[in-house]
Amino acid sequence: MFGKKKAHANPYINTHQKKMNDDKMYDEYLEFCKKNGELPMEKSGFRELRMKEESMNKKINDILK
Secondary structure, three states: OOOOOOOOOOHHHHHHHHHHHHHHHHHHHHHHHHHOOOOOOOOOOOHHHHHHHHHHHHHHHHHHO
16 A cells, blocks of 8 residues: 555656656755755756746747737
8 A cells, every 4th residue: 555656657757747746845945945044056857848848838928928
């Protein structure tokens, strides 16, 4: 019942889940820094996915203007 989560056969699902976990861990890190009065490091990892995501968000925002 408990234990390691089963990995999906679909590599896109695996990558998406890793990115979501990375986002969650970074949010926790930001809260830690905020509580301790420290400046956080810039977010790293999944750079290509983040760039594509930002590009798509910009396109959507440009269309909605």
